[in-house]
Amino acid sequence: MGKVIIRKITTLKETIGSCLDELGFKPKYREIILKPNVLSYLKSGSGFITDVKVVRALIQALLERYEIDRIFVAESSYINADTKKSFAAAGYYALEKLSPKVTLVDLKDAEYEDGNFNVRIPKILKDKTLIDMPVLKGHPQTGLTCALKNLKGLLHDSDKRNIHKWGLEEHLPLLANFKVELVIVDATTVRETFGKPFPRKFSFNRIIAGFDPAEVDKAACLLTGIDVDTIKYLKTVLEGKNEETELIGFSGPLAKWKPVVRLLKIGKYGINITSSCSRCWDNCLEAIRPGHIKRETSIINDVLTVLNSFLLPENVNLIVGSHKELIGAQDGKVVLCGDCAVNKLGIKNAIEVRGCPPTAEAIRKALKEKHTDRKS
Ligand code: SF4
Numbered sequence: 001m002g003k004v005i006i007r008k009i010t011t012l013k014e015t016i017g018s019c020l021d022e023l024g025f026k027p028k029y030r031e032i033i034l035k036p037n038v039l040s041y042l043k044s045g046s047g048f049i050t051d052v053k054v055v056r057a058l059i060q061a062l063l064e065r066y067e068i069d070r071i072f073v074a075e076s077s078y079i080n081a082d083t084k085k086s087f088a089a090a091g092y093y094a095l096e097k098l099s100p101k102v103t104l105v106d107l108k109d110a111e112y113e114d115g116n117f118n119v120r121i122p123k124i125l126k127d128k129t130l131i132d133m134p135v136l137k138g139h140p141q142t143g144l145t146c147a148l149k150n151l152k153g154l155l156h157d158s159d160k161r162n163i164h165k166w167g168l169e170e171h172l173p174l175l176a177n178f179k180v181e182l183v184i185v186d187a188t189t190v191r192e193t194f195g196k197p198f199p200r201k202f203s204f205n206r207i208i209a210g211f212d213p214a215e216v217d218k219a220a221c222l223l224t225g226i227d228v229d230t231i232k233y234l235k236t237v238l239e240g241k242n243e244e245t246e247l248i249g250f251s252g253p254l255a256k257w258k259p260v261v262r263l264l265k266i267g268k269y270g271i272n273i274t275s276s277c278s279r280c281w282d283n284c285l286e287a288i289r290p291g292h293i294k295r296e297t298s299i300i301n302d303v304l305t306v307l308n309s310f311l312l313p314e315n316v317n318l319i320v321g322s323h324k325e326l327i328g329a330q331d332g333k334v335v336l337c338g339d340c341a342v343n344k345l346g347i348k349n350a351i352e353v354r355g356c357p358p359t360a361e362a363i364r365k366a367l368k369e370k371h372t373d374r375k376s
Helices: 012-023 052-065 083-089 092-097 147-154 157-166 168-177 213-224 232-239 278-288 299-309 339-345 360-368
Strands: 002-008 031-036 070-075 102-106 112-114 120-122 129-133 135-139 143-145 180-191 201-210 245-248 263-266 269-272 316-319 333-337 351-353
Touching: 002 012, 002 213, 012 052, 012 180, 012 201, 031 052, 031 147, 052 070, 052 092, 052 129, 052 180, 070 083, 083 092, 083 102, 092 102, 129 147, 135 213, 143 147, 143 213, 147 168, 147 180, 147 213, 147 232, 157 168, 168 213, 168 232, 180 213, 201 213, 213 232, 213 245, 263 278, 263 299, 269 278, 278 316, 278 333, 278 360, 333 339, 333 360, 351 360
Parallel strands: 002 245, 031 070, 031 129, 070 102, 129 180, 135 180, 269 316, 316 333, 333 351
Antiparallel strands: 002 201, 112 120, 135 143, 180 201, 263 269
16 A cells, blocks of 8 residues: 655654655665756745755755665756756755765756657656655646646656647646656645735645655645645546555645636736646736746735736737637737747737747737737
C-alpha cells in the first residue's frame, strides 16, 4: 500500500527528514534530479513558486541520509521566460553553495530525446532519481497545480505549447508517465488561484510527501477543500489506479478553495482564459496592469486601473486560447491575443495580436486601437 504524509512543519529539515524516514524512501540512483516550480521571476515565500528554503532543507536531508554523487535542481520556466532569471529572483543560486554536488540546470539549454508518451523528455533524466517538488496552488483553468502539473516544467517549450493546443485538461495525464520516485510539496505559503490579480494567500505551514504524484495531488485537494472529482486531469489519472493509499496526518481541510475562473474581470476589461497557456493570459494581465508578471503592482495602481477602465466607451474582451465556446460570447471590443485565438477563432472585426505568446507591449498597443462595429 502506498503512503501520503501531510506534516505540520517544526523545522523544515527535520520535517522533511522525518517524511523521508517514514516513507522508507531509498533513491534508486546516486544522482538526483529535483524538479521545483520556478516558473517565472518570482520571490521565494510568495506562494507562487517552490520556496528555496524547502529545496535547501530537502538537499540537506538527502545528503545526510544517502550516498549521493550529484544533485541537479532542474527547471524550465514559462514558455519564453528566462529560467536563469527565475532562479536568480527566487534565490536559488545560493543552493550551489551548499555543496559542490549541487548544480542548477536550465532545461531550456538541455538536450531532449523522444519519450514513449508523445512528448520529448530531457536526456538528463536518464539513470537519475527524479524528485518532484511543486508548490501547492490553485489554478484558474484546471483547478489545481501541484505534483502532476509541475512535471510540465520538464517539457521542451514546444511540447508545453502542444499540450495547450491539443487541450490542456485532456493531455495533462500524459505527465503521469514520468518516473517520479518521490514528491515533496511546498505547502508552506500557498495561493488559492495562481494567475488571478488578487489571489488569496494562506500560510498552511505543511509539507506533503509521497511516492505517487496523483495520490499526493489528491491529498492536496483534501487539504484545500477542493472536490477531487472537479479536477478533470487528476480524476482521469486516479481512475487508472488500483492500489490503495494510506493518508497519514490529515485532520481536515485548512481552507475551502474555489480556484477556477474562466473569465478574469478587471473593471471593463475581461480576459477569457479557457484553455490557454498561462503565459498568454499573464501577458494580457501585464498589458492591463504593468508589473503583474513580477508581482510588482500596487493596490493604488490596481484601483486606478479599474477606475480608468470605466472611462472606456465599451467593454474590452481579451480572448486567449482556442476554445470554441468563446466565439460570439462577448459584447464590446474584442482583442484576439495569441496565434491560437487568431488562427482558430476567426471572430470578425476583432483586433488581432499575433505571437506565441503575444507580447504585453503588442497587446497594450492593441488595447488603444479603435475597432469598427462588429458584425458577428
Ligand atoms: S498562442 Fe498562447 S495559448 Fe496558444 S500555444 Fe501560444 S502561448 Fe499557448
